[in-house]
Amino acid sequence: MAREHKNSLVKTPFTDDVYLVNRPKKFTMPAFTQFDGTGDPSRHLDHYAQKMALDDHNDPWMCKVFPTSITGAALEWFRNRPQKSIPDYETLCTMFLAQYCGNKKQKKNIANLFTIRQKKGEILQDFLSRFNMEALKIADCHPATAIETFKLAMIQGTKFHTSLVKYSPPDMQTLNTRARIYIRLEENVAHRAQHTTLVTVENKPQERVSNSKSRRNQHASAPTIQVPEKRQRTEERFMPLRTTLARLFQENKMKFAAPQPIRQPLE
Known part of the structure; x- marks a missing residue:
């Protein structure tokens, strides 16, 4: 009677069957992701049920642990529930989903x-x-x-x-x-494509060197044309013609001597 009188002074939305339930043996408090009233309530209930999977058969204990998984505005909402308004876990889930139904994400079709x-x-x-x-x-x-x-x-x-x-x-x-x-x-x-690209890139410099050597060898093996020194000087000394050869001949034909007669037989 003393215990009932003492607990009756505590303000809680749980009924006495829930509030007075004893902690199960070997129970370890899971690490919950805290719900603050802004997330999807269905996802939080799924998360809570997975964490409490070993104790989901203990309905009063599922209720009593639930407040430890909420915080902020959600915890304030829970504390403001009428006294002895939550007799079981199903009622708790129904009230929780009804409160935060606006946060529930619509499933895609x-x-x-x-x-x-x-x-x-x-x-x-x-x-x-x-x-x-x-x-x-x-x-x-x-x-x-x-x-x-x-x-x-x-x-x-x-x-x-x-x-x-x-x-x-x-x-x-x-x-x-x-x-x-x-x-x-x-x-x-x-x-295979990547391997082929790597091989091509690695062989490219070698091909360039080979082609360069080949061109140098071809250039070295090509015959060199010797230009006579006298011709080089003549080309450097005279100006290029600015008129035709026919006109030059007409203007200077009297300056040329007649060719010598051919002394050998025409045959």
């Missing part, structure tokens, strides 16, 4: 998947991960619908797309398993 497209140059592994992440956010996504949406989102004509068109998988798990084969093929092709 299948229409959101139709907006996804594989980007040009995006490798299959990145696109598959991005598509799977979006598919997880959709409630009750039918496997056949997800697979057909994935086909539409892919770059048409690729080897994997052709495989899916010929043999459509029964579910997304089979699709992901088959995709691993084509992901390895893409990685192998990319590795």
